[in-house]
Amino acid sequence: MNLAAQYIRRELAIRLVRAFDANKLDREIDAIPIKLRPKNEPSSRCCIYHDRAVLKYRLMALLGYSIEDESDETKTLSSYLEDVIREVSEGKDPYAGLEHKMAPLSVCGPACSGCPDAKVVSTDNCRGCFARPCMYNCPKKAISIVGGRSVIDQSLCIKCGKCVTACPYHAIVKTSVPCEDACPVGAIRKNEFGVAQINFEKCIFCGKCFNQCPFGAVMERSQLMQILLAMKRGEKLVAMVAPAAAKQFPGTIEQLLSACKKAGFAEVMEVALGAEKTTRHETAEFVERYSKDPKMIMTTSCCPAWVNLVAKHMPEHIEKVSLTPSPMVYSREIMKEKDPSLKTVFIGPCVAKRSEARRKDVDFVMSFEELGAILAARNIDVMSCEAYPLERPAEATARNYSHSCGVTEAVIAEAMGKDPGFKLNSKQINGIDKKSIMMIRMHLAGKIPTNFLEVMACPGGCENGPCSMR
Amino acid sequence: MEKIKVEICCGTACYLLGATRLMGIEQNLSKEMKDRVEFEVKPCLGLCNDERLGGSPYVRINGSEVLANATPDMVISRVNELLGREEV
Numbered sequence A: 001m002n003l004a005a006q007y008i009r010r011e012l013a014i015r016l017v018r019a020f021d022a023n024k025l026d027r028e029i030d031a032i033p034i035k036l037r038p039k040n041e042p043s044s045r046c047c048i049y050h051d052r053a054v055l056k057y058r059l060m061a062l063l064g065y066s067i068e069d070e071s072d073e074t075k076t077l078s079s080y081l082e083d084v085i086r087e088v089s090e091g092k093d094p095y096a097g098l099e100h101k102m103a104p105l106s107v108c109g110p111a112c113s114g115c116p117d118a119k120v121v122s123t124d125n126c127r128g129c130f131a132r133p134c135m136y137n138c139p140k141k142a143i144s145i146v147g148g149r150s151v152i153d154q155s156l157c158i159k160c161g162k163c164v165t166a167c168p169y170h171a172i173v174k175t176s177v178p179c180e181d182a183c184p185v186g187a188i189r190k191n192e193f194g195v196a197q198i199n200f201e202k203c204i205f206c207g208k209c210f211n212q213c214p215f216g217a218v219m220e221r222s223q224l225m226q227i228l229l230a231m232k233r234g235e236k237l238v239a240m241v242a243p244a245a246a247k248q249f250p251g252t253i254e255q256l257l258s259a260c261k262k263a264g265f266a267e268v269m270e271v272a273l274g275a276e277k278t279t280r281h282e283t284a285e286f287v288e289r290y291s292k293d294p295k296m297i298m299t300t301s302c303c304p305a306w307v308n309l310v311a312k313h314m315p316e317h318i319e320k321v322s323l324t325p326s327p328m329v330y331s332r333e334i335m336k337e338k339d340p341s342l343k344t345v346f347i348g349p350c351v352a353k354r355s356e357a358r359r360k361d362v363d364f365v366m367s368f369e370e371l372g373a374i375l376a377a378r379n380i381d382v383m384s385c386e387a388y389p390l391e392r393p394a395e396a397t398a399r400n401y402s403h404s405c406g407v408t409e410a411v412i413a414e415a416m417g418k419d420p421g422f423k424l425n426s427k428q429i430n431g432i433d434k435k436s437i438m439m440i441r442m443h444l445a446g447k448i449p450t451n452f453l454e455v456m457a458c459p460g461g462c463e464n465g466p467c468s469m470r
Numbered sequence B: 001m002e003k004i005k006v007e008i009c010c011g012t013a014c015y016l017l018g019a020t021r022l023m024g025i026e027q028n029l030s031k032e033m034k035d036r037v038e039f040e041v042k043p044c045l046g047l048c049n050d051e052r053l054g055g056s057p058y059v060r061i062n063g064s065e066v067l068a069n070a071t072p073d074m075v076i077s078r079v080n081e082l083l084g085r086e087e088v
């Protein structure tokens, strides 16, 4: 977790909303990077000018632009802002003409440090000892002692790290490229300029690189501006708050809903109501599939990064993914039935939801962080809000969707209600990474008997999502 | 003896900008300290205006002294100072 990047992201978002509300964003936006890094004050990177350059790109991402699409380096933030305002007022998608319009993540080249390739190296701590555990533990005979010190032949080294653990002097270290390490699908690599680049054909938008980059170079493309503009025009927006919201803000979920209302949303709802529908349909779907083929395996469909993983990296298993829509999609349905003129805003901790929302006609996605920025800018304290009078609270199992095992538990409870003898042979994948993907493949290939496979991209579930408040 | 009053701002701005890390301070205090310090979580203290946003999270001590960019260490050492003792 990169707390410094988190801080600056949040600070920028709060300032952006404040300036927007004061009707002076157009005049002030270009000055924000300079105000935040004035001369003669400490910098976080090599110098304040580098800091300012990166801050400009952060603001660009906040305005919704992908940094990869920058074609004119001299273009100011205020003219980007003008573009967004003009396009939105004409009812158009401001990013429609851009190459990366569908990608919720963006890498800021100037922020990327171009970390050197992963390598195992021996350091000055080496004492050239008699036992030489590094040499004896190396499966590739890549280590020799030259001039009383261990030396690793990089052409033989397979970076297994056995020598790293074997050395009692901690003399051998493994360097790494954090984004590449974090990416479960090998979608982020350095390009010919030595700067990280996301391959969007492969990217499942799990947001792990976004969280892991120590330079905060991976940024999320925000829809905050579009949301603010829609509110200002008086459009009726509904805040659909994900179940993961429970522990994100001080106060209860009911208080958070009141806070959303105060912030300018016309309607509010908890997405857990949509989750109830997902449970009903997913259970029915499971029972039906099972009755047709007791040897089948079905996997959950509510985690969008997981669905992206199957679609992009194991398309042969796509029919095993439940066809039941996610809680977000059902929530949209519920609200649109109530009032078709409503514009839906999903508020959650997830990057990948942005990609699902585009496919499923949810108008906007906002992170908890961005919601927090709006609340902070408008001086709304969640803890001081009264509880929102819900028609009824969502079922406990639905509110529990954001935890690992939550979906499975909900399905079991639902099925047992109809048939007390119901048995599920379920497995949960608690977090997608390179290792768990191998497990997933075994499950889907039938090598480990399972008939219900729940997969959540984030360890612990959505509440630990890449854009959660933590 | 008067207790030292520590107010942790948990208004949305401070919460977003790091107050969560301050909320655990109380649990990590020795019993002795706990008896002499009183913690309170507060709604917005009204300090997070635009220019000073970079100072969140704020902590107020004994109703008047304000700590900006507060960290658990800062709060604890200030409390210790007020208690008139060396680091514990």
Ligand code: FES
Pocket (backbone or CB within 6 Å): B009, B010, B011, B012, B013, B014, B015, B043, B044, B045, B046, B047, B048, B056, B057, B058
């Ligand atoms: S939120 Fe802490 S001073 Fe306003």
